[in-house]
Ligand SMILES: Nc1ncnc2c1ncn2[C@@H]1O[C@H](COP(=O)(O)OP(=O)(O)OP(=O)(O)O)[C@@H](O)[C@H]1O
């Protein structure tokens with residue numbers, strides 16, 4: 001293993017981008033001035049200190065700046081990778097406007113040019129742990145948000161059944177089940193349907209497939225890409241699986257060790273085949289190896305406390 005410091009040895013300071021397999025490492029993490037259009041999400045020198053002003057104050061992320069472009073009628077699939085504890089969930093929850101991550105200690109988090117004030121219907125979240133309401137059926141879980149919006153039962157059930165089908169659940173056999181009667185993969189399908197039914201502009205996914213077996217996980221990756229191509233949202237997706245990030249992402253951000261900063265930005269070619277097939281390509285693997293080396297160096301220096 002190389003002893004070089006990844007924070008200085010990556011090509012981010014060189015002038016041109018560098019190709020690695022199906023990825024292109026940008027010379028530096030982009031700023032708003034480098035985008036063709038306005039950003040959908042912008043972090044401006046965001047620092048989050050937990051328990052600020054107390055003896056147990058902890059700086060989780062420091063001076064984080066990045067921009068994600070608002071691609072009309074499209075939206076990008078953004079993956080965030082980084083060593084454990086570097087602040088990935090902190091970033092996602094800041095975008096969601098959820099406490100205690102929100103508000104940032106210093107800096108600004110903007111969605112479509114406006115500072116975030118709290119959670120909003122324009123942003124939907126899917127977590128790793130299955131977050132369905134235990135006492136509600138699958139159909140009532142999927143249509144919960146519509147119920148809160150006052151949509152009539154007939155309308156929301158019609159839409160709910162449509163979404164059950166779209167996420168690959170069986171309407172006839174699954175709609176009346178309760179969460180405890182579902183497998184992990186089925187529960188995540190419910191969570192995805194519950195989020196997408198509300199047509200959020202931004203979808204925030206925090207290790208959503210982390211607890212699934214490899215085969216189910218690959219099926220869920222294929223489903224996620226297929227659905228995302230229909231809903232035209234910007235997705236932020238956190239994962240510890242580098243293959244998953246390279247398969248799903250249009251763009252990957254790699255974060256440094258705590259306090260987290262954005263270390264590297266990669267633009268990726270779009271995946272045009274199922275996950276299982278893509279992962280066999282040498283160019284796919286080359287991108288994976290680059291990211292794996294970078295993250296192992298970060299993990300190593302985190303363990304060494306350097
Ligand atoms: N509510 C909180 N209060 C105090 N410290 C917190 C809180 N939430 C997170 N932290 C700390 O902030 C740091 C970043 O946490 P975060 O959950 O964002 O990391 P992560 O990159 O998502 O990690 P993982 O990959 O393990 O999920 C960690 O050191 C964590 O202990």
Ligand SMILES: [Mg+2]
Nearest residue numbers: 088089090206
């Ligand atoms: Mg996390």
